[in-house]
Amino acid sequence: MVLLSDVVAVSGEVAATSSRKAKTSALAGLLRRLERSEVAPATALLAGELPGGRAGVGWSTLSAVRAEPAAEPQLTIAAVAAAIGEVREISGPGSGQRRTEALTRLLSRATEAEQSFLVRLFGGELRQGALEGVVVEAIAAASGVRSEAVRRAFMLSGRLPATAEAALLGGESALAEFHLELGRPIRPMLASPAETLDAALAGDGERSVEYKLDGARIQVHRDGDEVRVYTRTLREITRNVGELVELVRGLRCRSVVLDGETLALDDAGRPRPFQETMARFGAQEQRAELLHPYFFDCLHLDGTDLLDRPLRDRLEALESVAAQHRIPGALSPSPERAAALFDDALAGGHEGVVVKDLDSPYAAGRRGKAWRKVKPEHTLDLVVLAAEWGHGRRRGYLSNLHLGARDPDGGPPIMVGKTFKGLTDELLAWQTAEFQHLATGGDEWTVQVSPDLVVEIELDGVQTSPRYPGEVALRFARVLRYRPDKDAAEADTIEAVRGMLRGE
Template sequence: MMFSEVVATAEKVAATSSRLAKIDALAALLREARPEEILPLTGLLLASPRQGRLGVGWRGLTSLEVSHATTSELTLADIDGSLDELAAVSGSGSAAARSSTLGRLAARATADEWDFLVRALLGELRTGALSGVLLDAIAKAADRPSASVRRAAMLSGDLGETALLALTGTAEDLDEVGLRVGRPVQPMLASTAASPTAALEMTGEASVEYKLDGARIQVHRHGDEVGVYTRSLADVTRRVPEIVDIVRALPATDLILDGETLSLDEDGGPRPFQETMSRFGADVAREVALRPWFFDLLHVDGRDLIDEPLSVRLGELERVAGEWRMPGIVTRDADAAEQLSREGLAAGHEGVLVKAIDSPYTAGRRGKSWIKVKPVLTYDLVVLAAEWGSGRRRGWLSNLHLGARDPDGEFGEPGGFVMVGKTFKGLTDELLRWQTETFPEHEERRTASAVFLRPELVVEIAIDGVQRSPRYPGGIALRFARVKGYRPDKTLADADTIQSLRALLRT
């Protein structure tokens, strides 16, 4: 398969908002793929190459000075082979070796092919070809029921392997995919609601549990062998020995547990999210210990529980992991749910999860059976720059650089603005068009990738909080920022300060 076919299909998918059109385009591409091309193809389409971590970042990919090819000659196998080379590089001289490999690849690629590959390697394709769309495309290309493909993907935890099985195997092969202790599965996901009361209206009787500001973990145990996996199914077993010891001591032989972990301070309160995540960034244990809270049980001693109602799974979870269970209550009472939410927030947690008591575990899906409720914070910030979009946003000013006011110059010039994050979330086509037309009127300078503005435009941004970050001078970054709307009624003096945002950090 020519790599240009992959790029052209990705551009076609990005250019349409029709889910059916996206599925048709991807299915046509998948049908053309040879068996050995299916894994690398799905990895690139999901901006998650099959090789995993390649040791390359934005600077290394964008700083190359090469002349691109004028005609397409690269195959998908060429790309996959170069990525294999990058993945194999290690030790002394690795940076130079990676740069050399990237340089040769960039020179053979056309400008459009290189642009696609850079975005795929950085996880920034934004074509709308998310896993759900690709799953339906796999089902269509293989002429298999969508439900069978989705279940196989959920239980195998590997969309590429599912595509290979669906496209080259039999219907029976696909249906035989099941839970296997030691093979992580895609986690069940939650929708959102504005309040516990609103969530209960959707779920009926529910388990209302604390929503921690921690890291999702899935833990597998077979005898004395324990594996711990992150939300993205990365294996972090060696980095969390305390969790391994806890699960190894539970009264069962085979287990698959779903939960969260975070670190606690000396008073028993949650430490900042980054301190928890830092434990996943090294191969050795750190000073800060992690504590797990389990909220679901998918398998116990030869018995799969994912199709059982939550009430049954919670009963087994209490039996197996009682003292390590997530705090919560089972109720229909909105007042009781609201009270638990207030208690969780007062303890420093994010909010609550409301889970229908009769719901099965639908791995990898975001339905209405699990509902998360977190307070939404809004701040008035200033637009400092906007990056040119890619994919279907090509030609529009999209990703915003956001700044908070620094009245006393604590982090820069007095009365200036300190960058606190970026976002492209919440931008409608109408807003993108307005930004592209309006921002040049406020332009201070520009580069090939962005337009930098005089600090004159105030925008209302919703966030879930902030986290410590060395990237920005103020030492913080916004979490899950999204645009609510521009505020022409507000002046720069009305913008929120860096100090007010820093106050959200837990001390």
């Protein structure tokens, strides 16, 4: 039987080293010791997640809990999972007080180190998206299966604990049982940035070039008349996007899974601001803005899964079922035609283009070079680490943002700069209120927040700097917008930031 103290010790060991190999070894060592019933909840804890998902506990509730720590470790993994489940089930009148009481009971059974771990767990401080990749490698090492098999099962299931159970209890044959299931979203394939169009087009093989829209990623599943729509973070938004549901229900097929973007257009056919598209995802009532889909991939069609087929085959399937809704682009264009597409995309109010290898399979969650995005300005998706109280006309508002890049080896985000530029009055008011809900600490000058919020930053470039831990600093950084459609696991890595020094 594994205790929570064992998880806390390994978590501390992982946080204390920068070596990916050492992190993987420490995690795999604990995974090998788990009993069958412990695999799923322990994997969640090791990845910095609450077993079973969010529990509706905020920092205001956590700050109200007072419990003397236990003298000796006694909490088992099963007991922790059960207690978290109890907190999750609390609802209705007086739920705040009852959550506080349940948390107090849990924390009173925990040692001081375990209390610190649990508070950070509930507060989201342990949830580092980059750690998922290290845990995937640890699952492979502990179970003796190929990391590619674990990665694929995670792509298809979207659930790390379920993937760990399959690998550790059933091996590669159990992992092979995961398949694309209609109505269960899979993790999306991602594009890595390229400095220039020529760089993205370089290399052997044929390419497609498509518009990069200033929209929101969607994944659509249809099974007969049943249609479901998901965001890039796998959140279902079906009831909020009725026009997309009706459109997909009208396609000439029995079943389909489509990957694409959606956005609201103005009367001239140009994209509306990104925030208006995102507002539709959370709308509880009918909105005037209609969403238009632009699909760029087909992952399943009429009973046939296409994930492992080359992109050229998936595009043929897409053309056969949704030709009128395909994203603008061209297959194997000449350099001149590719440049014209890039110019046309910008002229239409879009962000640029995406260059894709026509021989590539669909590899979810990877930022390799099979898909390369090209934009005219430098942008990075970074996480917010903290914000400073403003001065002058910004007095009373949280203004100057501390920005971090993702550590690809599963460590905490690495600070690469600050900025207060580009923040509108509306954004200042929003982040001042939101950050105080997400606060994890601070002082009279600064509020620290859990590193969950992704913000898109425009910059002139980066430069070497000893001022920040990553030894690089952003030049003339400006806030473009927050990205509620992305989570911290999709933020750009410190390597991507450093790559801008080399013009990669």
